[in-house]
Amino acid sequence: MAQHNNGPAIEVSGLVKRFGDTTALDGIDLTVEPGSVLGLLGPNGSGKTTTVRILATLMKADEGTARVCGYDVVRDAYQVRQLIGLTGQYASVDKDLSGHQNLTMIGRLLGMSSKQAKARASELIEEAGLADAATKPAKSYSGGMRRRLDLAASIMGEAAVVFLDEPTTGLDPARRGETWAMIRRLAAQGSTVLLTTQYLEEADHLANDIVVIDAGKVVARGTPDTLKRRMGSQTLDLRLSDPSQLEEATNRIQSIIDAAPVVDARTGQLSAAVTDGEVMPAIVRSLDEAAIGVSELSLRLPSLDDVFLTLTGHRATTADEKADEQNEKEAAA
Ligand SMILES: Nc1ncnc2c1ncn2[C@@H]1O[C@H](COP(=O)(O)OP(=O)(O)O)[C@@H](O)[C@H]1O
Numbered sequence: 001m002a003q004h005n006n007g008p009a010i011e012v013s014g015l016v017k018r019f020g021d022t023t024a025l026d027g028i029d030l031t032v033e034p035g036s037v038l039g040l041l042g043p044n045g046s047g048k049t050t051t052v053r054i055l056a057t058l059m060k061a062d063e064g065t066a067r068v069c070g071y072d073v074v075r076d077a078y079q080v081r082q083l084i085g086l087t088g089q090y091a092s093v094d095k096d097l098s099g100h101q102n103l104t105m106i107g108r109l110l111g112m113s114s115k116q117a118k119a120r121a122s123e124l125i126e127e128a129g130l131a132d133a134a135t136k137p138a139k140s141y142s143g144g145m146r147r148r149l150d151l152a153a154s155i156m157g158e159a160a161v162v163f164l165d166e167p168t169t170g171l172d173p174a175r176r177g178e179t180w181a182m183i184r185r186l187a188a189q190g191s192t193v194l195l196t197t198q199y200l201e202e203a204d205h206l207a208n209d210i211v212v213i214d215a216g217k218v219v220a221r222g223t224p225d226t227l228k229r230r231m232g233s234q235t236l237d238l239r240l241s242d243p244s245q246l247e248e249a250t251n252r253i254q255s256i257i258d259a260a261p262v263v264d265a266r267t268g269q270l271s272a273a274v275t276d277g278e279v280m281p282a283i284v285r286s287l288d289e290a291a292i293g294v295s296e297l298s299l300r301l302p303s304l305d306d307v308f309l310t311l312t313g314h315r316a317t318t319a320d321e322k323a324d325e326q327n328e329k330e331a332a333a
């Protein structure tokens with residue numbers, strides 16, 4: 001794997017990008033160690049794609065610096081382009097060649113024999129779930145198929161650093177699983193991966209470290225475990241048959257999980273962050289002892305919404321809501 005310095009694979013410092021009145025990036029700092037996967041987690045419009053485009057030399061920042069394997073993305077753009085694989089909307093594949101031909105061509109460029117290149121291409125086509133379309137021109141592929149071919153091309157090309165911009169958004173669960181397996185393979189072969197996602201679950205499964213951004217600012221960073229511990233790894237939702245027992249139930253649950261549940265007295269609903277699903281039997285027993293009837297009980301993974309609420313004290317704003325706010329401001333002016 002081409003690695004031209006001993007420092008971080010990606011190093012971003014004080015990155016600012018404005019589009020007219022919109023500040024898309026408001027001073028982003030991040031570091032990605034060689035061979036690791038960084039999950040850049042944030043809602044729609046938080047600045048993920050802008051960050052990736054700057055790192056991939058497709059756009060210039062207004063302030064700050066970004067380096068890939070020690071190369072400055074502006075001054076040394078040529079070297080950076082040699083090192084990166086970029087999947088998403090900026091495909092590197094030749095649309096007139098078939099998926100298999102594209103991968104074989106990359107293998108030949110890397111100096112493999114024709115036989116080696118073809119064999120490896122077939123293997124990756126299979127993994128990408130593209131066996132049925134292997135000999136069809138890439139231009140006939142759907143968006144999801146193109147993304148998986150891009151990913152296969154990055155693996156084939158053994159790119160030192162790979163940017164994956166929301167690689168599974170819009171994919172069905174089976175395709176998502178295939179894509180996750182390919183991303184793990186990329187990481188296992190030593191590529192450094194910057195993966196953007198809106199899904200905490202995805203970052204949790206794939207990333208060594210997570211940086212959470214909101215409105216162009218970093219709001220949290222850490223390993224998946226540290227972040228999940230900060231917000232409770234799961235959320236317990238519970239509804240009582242008789243809302244008048246809410247106080248007793250709250251006290252009992254609080255003594256077990258050692259944190260204050262959020263209660264809605266009107267509906268008799270209670271929710272709490274729990275770090276360990278094993279507290280469930282104790283909760284059920286304790287409520288049962290007090291003859292507290294439960295009509296609904298569930299454990300779920302925290303959503304990005306929960307994460308944002310915990311980290312920032314506000315809900316994640318979507319791009320659409322931002323546009324609404326802007327329209328309201330303009331209407332008021
Ligand atoms: N080319 C552009 N022109 C104007 N505004 C843009 C452009 N690209 C992005 N933005 C704005 O910058 C912000 C960040 O966008 P983006 O990086 O695409 O976020 P994400 O990828 O996290 O959804 C958004 O408010 C978006 O509307």
Ligand SMILES: [Mg+2]
Nearest residue numbers: 048049050166
């Ligand atoms: Mg985006």
